[in-house]
Amino acid sequence: MSSNSPLLPRVKARGKLAVGALVTTLLGQLLAGTAAVAAPERISWEPCESPSGQGGFECATVEVPVDWRRPHSATIDLALARHRATDPERRIGSLLINPGGPGGSGVNFAFTAPDSFSPELLARFDIVGFDPRGVARSNPLKCDADRIEAQGALLFPDSPASFAALREANRALGESCRDLTGPLADHMDTGSVVRDMDAIRAGLGEKRISYYGVSYGTAIGQQYAERYPHRVRAMTLDSNMDHSLGNWAFQKTETDAVESSYGQFADWCARTASCAIHDGDARALFDSLYQRAEAGDLVLPGDPPQTVTPQDLQAFALRHMYDPASWFDFAQTLADLDATAPAATRSFDRYGEPTPYPFLSVMCQDYDLDVPSYATLARHERELARRAPVTRFSTLGWTVQTGCQNWPAEVTNPQRGLDVDGTPPILLTNSRFDPATPHAWASNAARQIGREAVFLTYDGVGHGDYWLSPCARDAIDTYLTTLKTPRENTHCPAVWPTDPATQRQSPNGDLVNPLPDLVGTGTYR
Template sequence: MTTHRTTSLLLALATATALTAAAVPSASAAAADGPRSAAPRLDWRPCAKPGGPDAQECADLPVPLDYADPDGPRISVAVSRVRSDRPAARRGTLVLLPGGPGGSGVQRLAQKGTALQKELAGAYDLVAFDPRGVGGSTTATCGLAPEDRYLTALRSWPGPDGDISGNLARSRRVAEACAANGGAVLRSFTTANEVRDLDRLRAALGERKLSAWGVSYGTYVGAVYAQTHPGRTDRWVLDSSGDPDPARVARGWLANMGKGADDRFPDFAAWAADPARDGEGLRLAGRPEEVEPLVLSLAASLDRAPRPTTTPGVPLTGNGLRQAVQNALYGDSAFPGLARLLLALRDPRATPVLPPELAQPLRDQDASQMAAVICNDVAWPLLPAADQQRAVDEDRSRHPLTAGMPVNVTPCSFWKTAPAVPPVRITDRGPSDILMVQSRKDPSTPHSASLKMREALGGRAVMVTVEQGGHGMYLGNGNACGDAAVTRFLTTGTRPARDTDCPN
């Protein structure tokens, strides 16, 4: 995922062929959302993770492979919980919805559980799950070659001169492998099924309603659940949201990343040119406006001549550097590592050290799940090659840091199976119980895109905009003001009276 940061980086695509989307599930989907059988039993066992809460427990939730056939084959979803350590203060269950597609909820609970216990003062049992295809849940594989499972391949970076012929060939190859090898399990990896699995988990926990904290892709899962199960939501937090346009879904999320990088990069540039970096040996330039030309120049030089690295057989290419920059923009804590990499590239005697997420291919199961969710959710257009090339060329010119990657072709354009149901349209119909928290300078889900989610939710939501840059605000990249707003809502139900800002 894989690491949490890597999988949360792998947002991808959707299509203009599904121009209409229901505000509620189709009749068949709605019927499938509530299996007639009794709620499954969860047999909990200790499963504390290094650095996580000592009381973390795990269980396996059986779910239908196909909710249209609720008595048919079953697969397993890994779930985890940390029970409230103050039973008298407990008011319900808070579910953590991870990013991705491909993020592990079980890992996220281990990473954030202790901080949440302290912040929420026992108000909730904390619960998470690995979406089908992830971690301890039932997985599937496409049988992808290792070279197709590197992060720089899964993200469709064009060739050094912007040529997309390699992307077209790889996208077709991946789609054909998934069609040949993934089977019914891979076809079941959808947002709609993740939402159904979430409601089955609610029933297994014996809860009438759930509260939730969704981050990145998890905000979309959370928004769809709130739309399709409005009577089962309690206090709902959407942290770092993208545009929920049902005609595009992940294709729109990916396309917005060029704007996101442009919004966020000035934070790194200011940091890297600050005289305070002199004492750390990390200063890259005398002025912030010199940093982006430096990065672009180094990437261009790597396009011409990739540099050997400390990872045998894996050189650093221009696209590798571009991906490293994109990754580092997710949080200020990654700035020093990016600066060290750039400094090594300026030194002809140095051997660069690759960031871990670029040093080896992802597992076949992880790469397959990421592709499957975005391609199964909605149909993607297959443009003529010349039109696709033109779109990449224009985006490269408009957003040099992302070099055309956000609008490039992906395996979804060659996907062999049509979406089972159209994506849900997010609307303002339902209880007003949603708090959005969003960075104004988010490299993945830019503020301008999050406003589309805010507009769709209307009076159901209030939005807190945090001036701190990064992706994923609560208890991570945000600030005290934003964290306090989320904690206050989750513990007391109180939101700001209107949309508000949190300055640094």
């Protein structure tokens, strides 16, 4: 799923806190052409600069069909960026990368490479990122802002009437995406992205690709390995999706992951004297804040005052489980909320106009999550709360489910087990306590892949092992450069935050975790 701590799609309603709403926006134009896609041509690169002004990059586009079933109809251009290998004589080839989302920019991911990837990867590979179809520079998906906001207010229905209103709002939103974007809105599924990625491989002139994908980027990698097993040189799947899950399995594993992650935070706080709520019980405090939010009594001072909903609180907690480096700030905010201190307002971000967000258009074409009635939804909510008495449920998993009810586009890439045969070894990694892509998802994906899969577990909390665990990062670097995998079922030790001043540095102190800025809270990263 992606983040400041990725997760719940958010939107800032006018004058109102809405951390738990689904984010998207209106920006950009669909640049759909009508020329047929010819035989793959080598990509033509031009020098370009990153948004930070850093040079040394190259940018390009690749033309692909909107509908791969009709390859000679309308086309779109996919945006690419690459960072050339710093040691050309030892260059292995291209390493395609994807930061997740759905909705994360692979181009921006590539622009972060000098600060985010190890010197060894930078030396040996051209780091190549692409914006998937409908994302950022690749013909961004456009939807009606008012309908985005209307849907966001209905994502947590509490009655048959509000569930019916949600279904109507979802359909209206999805239809607006189609009206404002054109045919691309109905072709956002991961299967189409997989075929796009193979067109990029061909344009790079690579017979086989190396790939590193995080979170939703693992879904792209898994399905690429399934469709094109003999075109894979090496593949690392970090923080894994599981595309085989039905609705209830999806919800309960997401909920279990958030509850266990928060439990790890609570235990860390109990043994860490510098945690702001060290002298209390972090579980009991969250429960107290939740009950105050349910009663409408959790109000932040301001002009006007802001009422914190239970879903705001849940989404806020979820976000801070993505990277323990934020736990000192998170604990202080919980303490401030408990005292309704003015400082608490600093931690609940305000948002302006919506920005492009193709999240639902992908998820609703990849997952069939329909529920037959509000009664079924309410039963799920009660059962999830029994499983997770502190956090109640995952706001990310929940809003994927509710946001897809009655979505107008066809589920063209529905859930199924993976059938991978003939690839080299594929390295899967996952945190034991990942709040967005549960450890159980990675374990299940590895079982589906079978003998080609090698599974490594990071025994800590968070999302995106490469920046959380030096042990996992070393294993990934070694595998990508030498094809030597770690032993099956290797475990890397947990890394816990020790210094309140350290927020964005990776545990080994020299790499910066780019995921929060690339994907944003509310996605699978």
